[in-house]
Amino acid sequence: GKDFVICSFVPRLYDYHPDSIPAPYNHSNIDSDELLYYVDGEFMSRKHVTKGMLTLHPSGIPHGPHPGAVEKSIGQKETPELAVMVDTLKMGQQQKEN
Numbered sequence: 016g017k018d019f020v021i022c023s024f025v026p027r028l029y030d031y032h033p034d035s036i037p038a039p040y041n042h043s044n045i046d047s048d049e050l051l052y053y054v055d056g057e058f059m060s061r062k063h064v065t066k067g068m069l070t071l072h073p074s075g076i077p078h079g080p081h082p083g084a085v086e087k088s089i090g091q092k093e094t095p096e097l098a099v100m101v102d103t104l105k106m107g108q109q110q111k112e113n
Contacts, residue, residue, distance in 0.1 A: 017104075020047075024098040026056065031092050038088035041079030047102040048074050056096035060084050 029037040038060050049072040058064045060080040072078045080088075 019104055020102045022100040022102070024094075024096050024100065026093070026095045026097065028093045029091065033090055036085055036089055037091055037094070038080040038085045041077055043075055043077040044072065044102065045075060047104050048072065049078075050101045050103070052099045054097040054099065056094070056098075058096050058098070059088050059091065059094060 029035065051070045051072075053064055053066055053068045053070075055066045061070065061084070062081045064070065
């Protein structure tokens with residue numbers, strides 16, 4: 016869409032190496048808010064997240080895996096997670112126009 020993107024997180028294999036760290040890295044979205052809807056599965060990067068929950072990561076706020084999630088992810092070969100993420104771009108577009 017013009018002011019958003021939709022990303023699907025589906026069950027998948029990781030790029031695998033025994034010492035790899037498949038957990039996502041800490042980051043912040045400069046031009047978008049990030050809304051995630053957790054459909055099903057186990058979400059290794061976030062503690063206490065269950066299906067049906069939403070998380071919101073506002074633009075510019077750093078976020079990433081919860082403490083311990085990186086270590087827990089080492090050696091994992093796949094993820095059963097199912098989620099939908101919407102990144103809203105309207106805020107970034109307005110900043111570019113001004």
